Amino acid sequence: MLYATTPAHEKRRLFRERLATGELLRFPGAFNPLSARLIEQRGFEGVYISGAVLAADLGLPDIGLTTLTEVAGRGQQIARMTDLPAIIDADTGFGEPMNVARTIQSLEDAGIAGAHIEDQVNPKRCGHLDGKAVVDQDTAIKRIRAAVDARRDPNFLVMARTDIRAIDGLDAAITRAKHLVDAGADAIFPEAMRTLEEFAAVRAAVGVPILANMTEFGKSDLFSTSQLRDVGVNIVIWPVSLLRMAMGAAGRALATLNDEGHLTSHLGEMQHRADLYDLIDYEGYSHFDANVFTFDLTKE
Template identity: 80%
Template structure:
């Protein structure tokens, strides 16, 4: 009932413990607190909170328009509704290194298990679009160093995302990404998010080059081929995310339902696609709230 029974500190500790095991952890993207509960119910390992989803939720493109306050507030609402650890996309850290430091402490306070900071210029753009520009290595290092120095809970995961692969073709782009990732690990990153890897071999090359966990982004309609969890586990990837998938599926279903309303005047044909009322009530612990309410408001009115 209400929020997670597991404290943020315990979530972080357990997450770090599992991450150190070397197994692949699956983190679907939650687009709201209720979807985070469903991700937990379906047996996944964690919840990912995408910056693209947070901006889309506000009707905005993913070009750095959201603020730290908006991201931290929504991420807290999502993270506190599940016993699972939640990782949030913190874009470029919302400013200069001092802002990055504040971002990390704000996200710690919001109950997140970790966050990633990227090396794009500010304002950033979606990682799977063309025309991205990254900052110089010194600036990227300062962001990660500020993040690592600012955290108070050593179990809070500082992940560095590098978008440099898309700045050059072929092997040159991969080599640049590996070199940047190594520099970010030296600056204090606990894990690396190599964005827009194009092949399984590129993920494998990144895995072999680094001594820290790596994350694979399996977003649809992007630069990366959509590999299975087993394929990624076989090459030693530690975390896989599907950042926008659940939102895309939900919006696709909503669009089809609206079409049905226009064409048929009712949603009878869509009942089989809907979450049943009983399933919704079960997911939100309706009975527990009802029992609690009854135990408190148990008086009778004398007549």
């Protein structure tokens, strides 16, 4: 009932232990708190909170318009709804190194298990669009050092994302990844890799886990979990997939309302009321009410 029973520090500890096993952990992107609970119910290992989704939820493009307050607040709403660890997209850290430090502590306070900080310039843009620019190596390193130094829970995962592959090629991405690990990054997010061989090359070059971003309509092919596991990927995210599925279904439903005036033909596609009530633990709330409100107003 209400929120997750596992405290944030324990989620982080368990996540780090599982990540250390080397298995591939699956983190679908949650577009709201209820979808995070569904991800847990369906047996996945974690929840991803996408910056693009948080922006889209506000009707904004993913170009660095959201604030730390908005991201941390929505992240907390999502993370507290599940016992799974949540990794959040912290963009460029919302400013200079001191801002990065504040970002990490704010996300710790929000109950997040880990965050990735990228090396794009401000304002950033979606990692799978053309025209990106990255900061110099020294600036990228300072961001990660600030994040590592600021965290209070050593199990909070500081992940470094590099977008340099699309600009200067794979060798540059590997070189930067190594420097980011030397700066203290616990994991590497090499954005917009084009082949399995590129993922394998990054994994071989760094001694920390790597993340694969399987976003649709992007630069990377949509590799399967078994393919990614075979080349040593440790975390895979599908950041916007559930939002895209939900919005696609909503668009089709609205078209049907325009054409037919009702949604009878779509009933089989809907989440049944009984399934929704089970997901939000309606019975648990009713049981709690029954146990609390047991007084008899007729007696004084």
